[in-house]
Amino acid sequence: MKVTITLRDRGNPLIPVEAEMVTPDVFLSGEGIIVGVGNRHVSLSDIADVHIEGTASSVGEVDIEIRGDSSRFKRVGEMMTGGSITIEGDIGMHCGNFMSGGSIEIMGSADGWLGREMKGGEIICHGDAGDYCGSGYRGGRKGMRGGSIEVVGSVGDFACEHIAGGEVIIRGNTGDYPCAEMKGGTVMILGDCSRVCANMSAGTCYVYGYADEMIPTFERIDCLERDGLRLHHFRGDVANRGHGDLYVARYGYLS
Amino acid sequence: MGMGEILLKNAWVIDPISGINGEMMDIAMDGGRIVEDVSEKAEVIDAQGFLTLPGGIDSHTHTSGTKVNFGRYMSPEDMRAGRAPKKGAMHVTSGYSVPTTYGNSYKYSALGYTSLVEGAMAPLEARHTHEEFAFTPLQDSFANVLFDGNWGMLGAIEEGDIKRAAAIIAWTLSAVKGFAVKLTNPGGTEAWGFGKNVSCINQTMPRFDITPTEIIRSAIEANEILHLPHSVHLHCNNLGTPGNYTCTLGTFDIVPDLNDKRQTLYATHVQFHSYGGSGWSDFCSKSEPIARKVNMRPQIVIDMGQVMFGRTTTMTADGPMEFNLYRLHHDKWSNHDVELETGSGIIPVNYRKKNLVNSIMWAIGLELALLVESPWQCLLTTDNPNGAPFVKYPEIIALLMSKKYRDAEFATVHQDTGKRVPLPAIDRELTWHDIAVMTRAGQARALGITGVGKGYLLPGAEADIAVYPIRVDDIDPAQQYEEIIKGFSQTEYTIKRGRVVSRRGDALIHGENTTFWVKPNVPPEYDMTHDERFKQHFERYYSVRMSNYPVQEEYLHRNYCITTETDL
Numbered sequence: 098m099k100v101t102i103t104l105r106d107r108g109n110p111l112i113p114v115e116a117e118m119v120t121p122d123v124f125l126s127g128e129g130i131i132v133g134v135g136n137r138h139v140s141l142s143d144i145a146d147v148h149i150e151g152t153a154s155s156v157g158e159v160d161i162e163i164r165g166d167s168s169r170f171k172r173v174g175e176m177m178t179g180g181s182i183t184i185e186g187d188i189g190m191h192c193g194n195f196m197s198g199g200s201i202e203i204m205g206s207a208d209g210w211l212g213r214e215m216k217g218g219e220i221i222c223h224g225d226a227g228d229y230c231g232s233g234y235r236g237g238r239k240g241m242r243g244g245s246i247e248v249v250g251s252v253g254d255f256a257c258e259h260i261a262g263g264e265v266i267i268r269g270n271t272g273d274y275p276c277a278e279m280k281g282g283t284v285m286i287l288g289d290c291s292r293v294c295a296n297m298s299a300g301t302c303y304v305y306g307y308a309d310e311m312i313p314t315f316e317r318i319d320c321l322e323r324d325g326l327r328l329h330h331f332r333g334d335v336a337n338r339g340h341g342d343l344y345v346a347r348y349g350y351l352s
Numbered sequence: 353m354g355m356g357e358i359l360l361k362n363a364w365v366i367d368p369i370s371g372i373n374g375e376m377m378d379i380a381m382d383g384g385r386i387v388e389d390v391s392e393k394a395e396v397i398d399a400q401g402f403l404t405l406p407g408g409i410d411s412h413t414h415t416s417g418t419k420v421n422f423g424r425y426m427s428p429e430d431m432r433a434g435r436a437p438k439k440g441a442m443h444v445t446s447g448y449s450v451p452t453t454y455g456n457s458y459k460y461s462a463l464g465y466t467s468l469v470e471g472a473m474a475p476l477e478a479r480h481t482h483e484e485f486a487f488t489p490l491q492d493s494f495a496n497v498l499f500d501g502n503w504g505m506l507g508a509i510e511e512g513d514i515k516r517a518a519a520i521i522a523w524t525l526s527a528v529k530g531f532a533v534k535l536t537n538p539g540g541t542e543a544w545g546f547g548k549n550v551s552c553i554n555q556t557m558p559r560f561d562i563t564p565t566e567i568i569r570s571a572i573e574a575n576e577i578l579h580l581p582h583s584v585h586l587h588c589n590n591l592g593t594p595g596n597y598t599c600t601l602g603t604f605d606i607v608p609d610l611n612d613k614r615q616t617l618y619a620t621h622v623q624f625h626s627y628g629g630s631g632w633s634d635f636c637s638k639s640e641p642i643a644r645k646v647n648m649r650p651q652i653v654i655d656m657g658q659v660m661f662g663r664t665t666t667m668t669a670d671g672p673m674e675f676n677l678y679r680l681h682h683d684k685w686s687n688h689d690v691e692l693e694t695g696s697g698i699i700p701v702n703y704r705k706k707n708l709v710n711s712i713m714w715a716i717g718l719e720l721a722l723l724v725e726s727p728w729q730c731l732l733t734t735d736n737p738n739g740a741p742f743v744k745y746p747e748i749i750a751l752l753m754s755k756k757y758r759d760a761e762f763a764t765v766h767q768d769t770g771k772r773v774p775l776p777a778i779d780r781e782l783t784w785h786d787i788a789v790m791t792r793a794g795q796a797r798a799l800g801i802t803g804v805g806k807g808y809l810l811p812g813a814e815a816d817i818a819v820y821p822i823r824v825d826d827i828d829p830a831q832q833y834e835e836i837i838k839g840f841s842q843t844e845y846t847i848k849r850g851r852v853v854s855r856r857g858d859a860l861i862h863g864e865n866t867t868f869w870v871k872p873n874v875p876p877e878y879d880m881t882h883d884e885r886f887k888q889h890f891e892r893y894y895s896v897r898m899s900n901y902p903v904q905e906e907y908l909h910r911n912y913c914i915t916t917e918t919d920l
Contacts (some may be wrong), residue, residue, distance in 0.1 A: 234429070234432075235428035235429065236427055236428035236429035236430070236431075237429050238429075
C-alpha cells in the first residue's frame with residue numbers, strides 16, 4: 098500500500114497539528130484518521146489530499162509519503178511497529194515517539210524530541226534535528242531503548258538524554274549536554290559537542306570532534322586507534338558511580 | 353443552582369452512627385441537609401435497592417498544598433497517566449499518584465468520597481493549601497496543621513507551661529484556618545534541620561531540652577484543654593525502619609484516656625510503624641503486637657496506611673525518613689525546610705511484588721485492619737499517595753472482605769513473604785457494616801465532625817450520600833470479590849450537600865466545597881495576638897511579619913468555623 102499525503106496550504110501554518118494517527122499501523126487498520134489542529138479535531142482529508150494506492154496485508158507493506166509543509170506536524174509515526182514513512186520536507190516535534198519497528202526518512206530537518214523513547218526501527222534525518230533527539234520525556238528515566246537514529250546534520254541540546262539502548266549517529270555537532278544520564282546504547286558524535294555524558298552510568302559514546310567543557314569526574318584510562326583517529330578513553334561518570342565508556346578525539350576542560 | 357428538594361427512594365442503607373444496618377429507606381433532602389419529609393415537587397431519584405452509605409470521608413490524605421504540588425513538579429512523568437479531556441462540567445485532568453486538583457476531586461467523587469482531610473499542612477504555607485482546597489470542589493476540606501517543630505510550642509513545653517502551648521496552638525490553628533493538631537515525627541523533623549533525627553520517644557532533641565514523649569503528652573493535654581473536635585493526629589517516630597514497632601508500642605503506652613466522645617490519639621499510617629527485625633534482611637511483620645495494643649487501648653484510633661503495588665509518590669513532613677528512602681532508591685529526592693515549624697521530603701517509589709520488603713508491607717496493612725477487633729479503631733487509608741493512590745481503595749475493600757481474594761493475591765507476591773507475616777493464617781472477612789465504619793462513620797467520629805452533620809444519614813445531617821451499584825443480597829463478597837471492586841470503583845450517584853455531583857464516574861457540576869476550620873475561644877490573657885513575648889519571638893525569627901501571617905477569612909471561599917470553649 099502506497100499512501101501519499103499532500104498537505105494543503107493552511108491559513109495559519111504556525112498552528113501545530115497533532116498527527117499521532119499518521120502511522121502505517123493506522124492506515125493498515127483502515128481507521129479514519131483524525132488530527133488535532135489547534136483546539137479542533139478534523140479529518141486528515143480536510144487539510145491534506147490523501148491518495149492510497151494498492152492494498153497491504155501486513156504493516157510492513159505500508160509506505161507513507163508526506164509532501165508539503167509538515168514542519169508543524171507533531172507525533173508522526175508515534176507507536177509505529179513497521180512499514181515506512183518518508184517526509185519530503187521538515188517534520189515537527191516528537192516524530193517517531195515510542196516507535197518499535199519500521200523506518201522513517203526525513204529529507205529536511207526534524208524538530209525536537211525526534212525518536213523519543215523509541216524501542217526499535219530506524220530513523221534517518223538528512224537535515225538537522227532539534228533538542229532532545231533520542232531522549233526520554235520530561236521526568237522520564239529512560240530515553241531511547243533500541244533501534245537506530247542517524248542525523249546527517251547537527252542536533253540541539255540534550256541529545257540522547259537518558260538513552261538506555263540502541264544506536265545513534267550524529268554526523269554534525271551537538272549542543273550542550275549530549276548523552277546526559279546515559280544508561281546504555283551507543284552514540285557517535287562525528288562533530289563537536291560540549292559537556293558530554295554528564296552523570297552517565299553505562300553505555301558507550303564516541304566524539305570524533307572536539308569535546309568542550311569535559312565533565313571533570315571522568316577517569317582517563319588510555320588511548321586507542323579507531324577509524325584512523327587517536328581516541329582518549331574515559332570511564333565514568335565517577336560522581337554517579339558510573340562505568341560508561343567515553344572516547345573523545347580532542348577535549349578541553351572549563352578553564 | 354439551588355439546592356432543591358430531592359427524594360432518594362429505595363435506598364438500601366447502612367449508617368453505623370445511626371444504628372442502621374441494611375434497611376430499605378427513602379431519604380429526603382432539602383437545602384443541602386437531610387430532612388424528615390419533602391413536598392411532592394421534590395426531584396425523585398430511584399436508588400434501585402443499591403447499597404447507600406453516608407458520603408466517604410478520608411481522614412488522612414495528601415491532595416492539597418505545597419508538598420503535593422512539589423510532587424507534581426518533580427514527577428512530570430506522573431502526568432502521562434490519568435489524562436482526560438474536558439467533558440461536560442469536568443475540567444481537563446492529568447496525573448496518577450499526584451494528579452491535578454480536579455483530577456483528585458473527580459476521582460474521589462466517583463468513589464463516593466465527599467470530605468477530605470489534608471494530612472499535613474505547614475502553617476507558614478497554609479495559603480497554598482487553601483488555594484488548592486478551593487479547586488477541589490466536590491469534597492469538603494479539613495487541614496491538619498503541623499506542630500512537630502513549632503518553636504513557639506516547643507519552647508512552652510520546655511518551660512513546662514502546657515497552657516501557653518495550648519494558647520499558641522489555638523492562635524496558630526485559627527490564624528492558618530486549620531482543623532487539627534498534627535505531629536509528624538515529633539522532635540525528629542525539627543532535629544533534621546540540624547542533620548539529625550531522634551531514635552525514639554525518649555531521646556532528647558537538639559536545641560530544645562525535651563523528648564518526643566513530652567511533646568506528644570503535652571500536645572495531647574493542650575488539645576484537650578482547647579476541646580478541639582479531633583484528637584492529636586500523630587505520625588509516630590521512626591517511620592519505615594525495621595524494628596520500629598517497639599517505638600510505636602511505647603508511644604501508644606504513654607497516651608492517657610482523656611475524652612469520652614472520641615479517641616485521645618489518632619495514630620496515622622500505622623502500617624509503616626509496625627515493622628520487626630533488626631535490618632532489611634530479617635525484616636518482618638509486627639502487626640500482631642500493635643493490633644493487640646490497640647485492642648487494649650480504646651483511647652487510640654489508627655489508620656491502615658495500606659501499601660498497594662505499583663508506582664506512586666511518597667511525601668511527608670518527615671524529612672529524615674525521606675532521606676533514608678532516597679539512600680535506598682537512589683532516585684529523585686526533594687527535601688524542604690519550613691522555618692521554625694517543620695520540614696518535608698518527597699520521593700517517587702515503585703512498590704513491587706518481586707520485592708520481599710514491599711510484599712511484607714502490603715501484608716501488614718491488611719493484617720492491622722483484620723486484627724484490630726473494632727472497625728471504629730482502624731480506618732481505611734493508603735496515606736494517599738504514600739502507600740498507594742486512593743484509587744486503590746476498592747481493591748483494599750475487596751481484600752478485607754474476601755479471604756479467597758487475599759489468598760489469590762498472596763500467591764503472587766514474593767515467595768518468602770509467608771515466613772515473615774501472619775496474613776495467611778487470618779480468616780476474618782469484614783462485613784459491609786465494617787467497611788461502612790472504616791470508610792466514613794469511623795472517620796466522622798474520630799474527627800469529631802458528627803456535630804457538623806458528617807458521617808450519618810438522619811434528619812439534620814449534611815446530605816452527603818454515596819449510592820454504589822451493589823445489591824448486597826445478591827452477592828457473596830467472599831466469593832465475588834470482583835463485584836466488590838467494580839461496585840466500589842464507581843458510584844451510581846454521589847450526592848454532596850443535596851446535589852448529585854457525580855454519576856457513574858462523571859462529575860456533573862462544578863460544585864462548591866466548604867473548608868472547616870477551628871477557632872478556640874481563649875480568654876484575653878491567653879490571646880497570643882497581644883502577647884509581648886510571642887510577638888517578639890515572631891518578629892525576631894520569622895521571615896514574615898506577624899500581621900501578614902494569618903490567612904484572612906476572605907481568602908477562603910465557603911467556609912465554616914467551628915468554635916470551641918476552652919479550659920484556659
